[in-house]
């Protein structure tokens with residue numbers, strides 16, 4: 078092999094190695110920074126509830142009569158912890174959680190299984206000292222699992238009924254599914270989701286959300302809304318090109334949502350239960366509005 082050609086292949090090898098190294102570093106930093114254009118954070122409840130809080134503070138202001146014996150829908154349920162907590166605490170007839178992210182729906186089913194095994198373990202002490210993980214592997218009950226289960230309090234009023242008969246989850250982009258409604262609901266909740274819908278699909282997406290909710294509710298049905306304030310849009314509008322562009326054109330700021338829902342969408346009444354929410358982590362003190370159709 079001529080000398081310069083040998084040099085060339087050595088240089089190529091070196092360059093290839095450098096490129097691989099660079100790619101590896103890039104992949105690592107991508108892994109570190111989770112990109113969640115829809116607010117579809119994997120560890121949302123870790124940020125929101127934290128380790129020391131036993132119960133999501135929002136549950137303290139929710140009223141039993143909104144959920145007990147009712148068919149409910151949770152739009153943007155993330156990993157399902159709030160959905161499961163509502164089902165257990167308030168004895169829903171049924172509750173369906175929908176989320177745009179299939180991974181969060183998988184997490185939600187994993188949380189149900191975990192919850193059921195924890196209940197089993199409570200009923201038969203010592204039975205579930207080892208639990209099956211999502212991938213079929215056995216995990217010790219000690220450690221992280223126990224920590225995560227603190228998020229689901231054990232005050233179960235629907236004990237007689239299997240949780241899986243009450244709670245279900247489904248991957249769905251609520252704004253863009255066009256199917257005619259197969260089912261109507263007594264109560265629909267939409268907690269900390271409006272900002273993400275607003276940023277991704279603009280004012281039109283927001284109106285679609287509100288109109289669809291109204292159509293899906295039975296007369297007299299309840300819509301529980303926790304909108305993020307306008308100020309918090311600043312933190313997320315750069316998450317994609319679409320959100321950047323939409324952000325500039327948004328006209329219906331969250332402070333007008335109440336009027337929009339009453340005057341344009343057609344809800345009859347609104348109750349603001351915000352003042353009684355206490356114990357929220359910083360950044361999560363958001364209004365909670367309850368509309369009746």
Ligand SMILES: C[S@@+](CC[C@H](N)C(=O)[O-])C[C@H]1O[C@@H](n2cnc3c(N)ncnc32)[C@H](O)[C@@H]1O
Nearest residue numbers: 115116117153155176177250251252268269273
């Ligand atoms: C910030 S989390 C709120 C989780 C939960 N509702 C709560 O407050 O405890 C927002 C969730 O809305 C979901 N989401 C955003 N856009 C959606 C859409 N168009 N359809 C269904 N889910 C959506 C995201 O995937 C994410 O899990």
